[in-house]
Amino acid sequence: MVALDGIPVRDCTYCCGRTKSICNAIEEKDLPRLLAASSRLHLPSGRIFIEEGESAQAFYVIAEGRAKLFNLFSDGRRQISGFVATGDFLGLAASERYAFSAEALGDIKLCRFAYETMDHLTEQFPHLQKRLRAEASRELVKMQARLVLLGRKSARERLASFFIEQACCSEDGLEEALNQRKNLSIPPVISLFLPMSRSDIADYLGLTIETVSRTLKIFKAEGLIKIQDVKTVTLLNTVRLKFISEGNN
Amino acid sequence: MVALDGIPVRDCTYCCGRTKSICNAIEEKDLPRLLAASSRLHLPSGRIFIEEGESAQAFYVIAEGRAKLFNLFSDGRRQISGFVATGDFLGLAASERYAFSAEALGDIKLCRFAYETMDHLTEQFPHLQKRLRAEASRELVKMQARLVLLGRKSARERLASFFIEQACCSEDGLEEALNQRKNLSIPPVISLFLPMSRSDIADYLGLTIETVSRTLKIFKAEGLIKIQDVKTVTLLNTVRLKFISEGNN
DNA sequence: CGTAGGCTTGAGTTCCCTCAACCGGAGTGG
DNA sequence: CCACTCCGGTTGAGGGAACTCAAGCCTACG
Known part of the structure; x- marks a missing residue:
């Protein structure tokens, strides 16, 4: 997709923009291992880095910047399902395939975790799995509010x-x-x-x-x-x- | 809320109506332990068993029947966020408080898992935590489609x-x-x-x-x-x- | 200075909502 | 057994919020 940009692996801000991100699920001393399992991306504005329907291979954490998530109709209609910012988590809304596309809003930095390496990590750090679930729950609560907005406001x-x-x-x-x-x-x-x-x-x-x-x-x-x-x-x-x-x- | 109705604990159908339910995350031999950690409810049609904003204490699995999930405005507007049926999972869309209300559509049977006992279970059965995350992801994918429906169709x-x-x-x-x-x-x-x-x-x-x-x-x-x-x-x-x-x- | 793209403004239209009447089956009571 | 009511659903007439189409405006940029 895009080459790594050589940011030192120890730079925690790269996947932990905020408390809501995932790094707080593991001990400080284990961070390097988590970061080693991820790759870092630097994308220009407008770049689409997830495509709806594409086979889902990885999670992303926004390390810096913003992105929009959306779905497209064949006739051009578009529904944006969310804007994400530093520290937000991406890719939970996927079973086999991604349920949305994602595009950079301005230049962004991403931290990418392939599912399979993530699976190994969750075995080593049980808290991580729990954290992912909590993240998904947060997401679901937000979705609920969006349904009300679109359906009745x-x-x-x-x-x-x-x-x-x-x-x-x-x-x-x-x-x-x-x-x-x-x-x-x-x-x-x-x-x-x-x-x-x-x-x-x-x-x-x-x-x-x-x-x-x-x-x-x-x-x-x-x-x-x-x-x-x-x-x-x-x-x-x-x-x-x-x-x-x-x-x- | 409602008294248990005395169904024998071994009756797996009580929390495993379908493959999509959670029992398949653990071994057959461990099922009794899972079921022992839950309580079973039998509710009449129209009964509201989760109220939006109420402190979230438990998950539910629909053992039999259907229910509707909804949000209410002060002026009477209502948005139904989903219908659930046998085997479906309820209560993931909650952080501190439930993000929706739930009402029985016809008589239903429920299997209730208090969060705290569930926490013990997920420690014993790591697969369960993973299963919950997968369930949340499924839910998110469905939500995505609903956003498109309400926003653009x-x-x-x-x-x-x-x-x-x-x-x-x-x-x-x-x-x-x-x-x-x-x-x-x-x-x-x-x-x-x-x-x-x-x-x-x-x-x-x-x-x-x-x-x-x-x-x-x-x-x-x-x-x-x-x-x-x-x-x-x-x-x-x-x-x-x-x-x-x-x-x- | 000219052009392009995003944003604003205006005029007219449309899809869906609102309000109101009507219909029919279920339940009740004489 | 029929009359009555209630309630959910259907149908019709009219209205309005948001859409469509089109023109104009502003800023950025070459």
């Missing part, structure tokens, strides 16, 4: 949900604060960098680019957001957006 | 997808046959028993009952299905339905 609610989701990804603790209505601890405004295009957002939310554009305009007019530039949005009223996202408009 | 395509999905559940090998276009091996007509109401189908597909009803009428007029009675539908042209479900129409 209006365009307005979808966009609000999207902003809240993105904000929660970039601000640790925000999700909890919003859920508990502890408004005091919520930063009044949150600035988001959105590397994806309008078309990506639309395909993620099951809408068209025009509807996304128009809804953003409305949010702007209502003072809910400020559009710094086309890829940078500032949320001016997170609590209200959260409220809208839940259908309480 | 028309009402017509959704109903066709629904029929194909239900047919594949009740006819072993059908899915493969349809994917490979080996039409010879596909039974010409398939009769389906659908225990769920129109309202359930609508909430599963992100539609309204009226749209479901109207679309069925159209399918009938086109000779694609025959409606035996309100809960029994015969698919008259599975290949065509599969075609429609994929957007080629």
Whole structure:
């Protein structure tokens, strides 16, 4: 696919961008063995590194950067099933074949674990298997929320949900604060960098680019957001957006 | 929740309705130990046995019968995230709390595994942990398809997808046959028993009952299905339905 | 300065939703 | 045994949210 790029194997950040990644499932002293079992990739923006239907051979951890996961129809319709960022795990949604395609959003660094070497590792480190299961469960919980969004939410609610989701990804603790209505601890405004295009957002939310554009305009007019530039949005009223996202408009 | 109903522990069918269930992850001789760690429930139709947001304490295996999984909005909107049948696994989509509610569709029998006893079991039977992960992966693949359905398919395509999905559940090998276009091996007509109401189908597909009803009428007029009675539908042209479900129409 | 690509805006359309009436089988009670 | 009600499902009329198509705008880039 792509040659290794020679990053030293000891560099843990290469598969452990965050706590949610898998390295915390094993002891510090065993890390080198885990890393030795993986290969590191450096991909340019736009590169498709997993193709739907392709025989599934490996997991990936995003070491740095972002990617989008999607499914394509023969007539061009597209559904983006998720955006992933540093530390996220990829390739659990596969039995024989990958259930989605994945494309780099900007340059990214990946850590690749072939299934078979992973199988050896999970035998040596039982915690790892458990960790993978936990990761899959997390993923399933997120999917559940996405079903509700696509099946039952209006365009307005979808966009609000999207902003809240993105904000929660970039601000640790925000999700909890919003859920508990502890408004005091919520930063009044949150600035988001959105590397994806309008078309990506639309395909993620099951809408068209025009509807996304128009809804953003409305949010702007209502003072809910400020559009710094086309890829940078500032949320001016997170609590209200959260409220809208839940259908309480 | 409900008293055990005294079924002998040796009765494997109680947690192993099918190959996809978890018993095949351990040796025959160890089964009694697995079963001893579980409790058996017998619930009446309509009983809600998992509630969204409730602290997650256990897995369930459907030993017999069917159930629906769903999420509720405060304003009454509902999204059904899945129907499960004998042998299916429940409760993986949970981190701290369940991400969905579950309700019996007709009388059902359940096998309940508390997380903590399950943790002991997975230590004794490493295969079990792997099996759980595989189950979660299967689930994720299905979810992926549901995202596409809810995000990008028309009402017509959704109903066709629904029929194909239900047919594949009740006819072993059908899915493969349809994917490979080996039409010879596909039974010409398939009769389906659908225990769920129109309202359930609508909430599963992100539609309204009226749209479901109207679309069925159209399918009938086109000779694609025959409606035996309100809960029994015969698919008259599975290949065509599969075609429609994929957007080629 | 010109072009291309992504984004926005406008006008018109459509698919599905909403609301309302109707239908028919199951259960109840006189 | 029939009348009544209830409830899930069907059918029809009308409306609206989001889509489609088309034009215009802005920024990036050669």
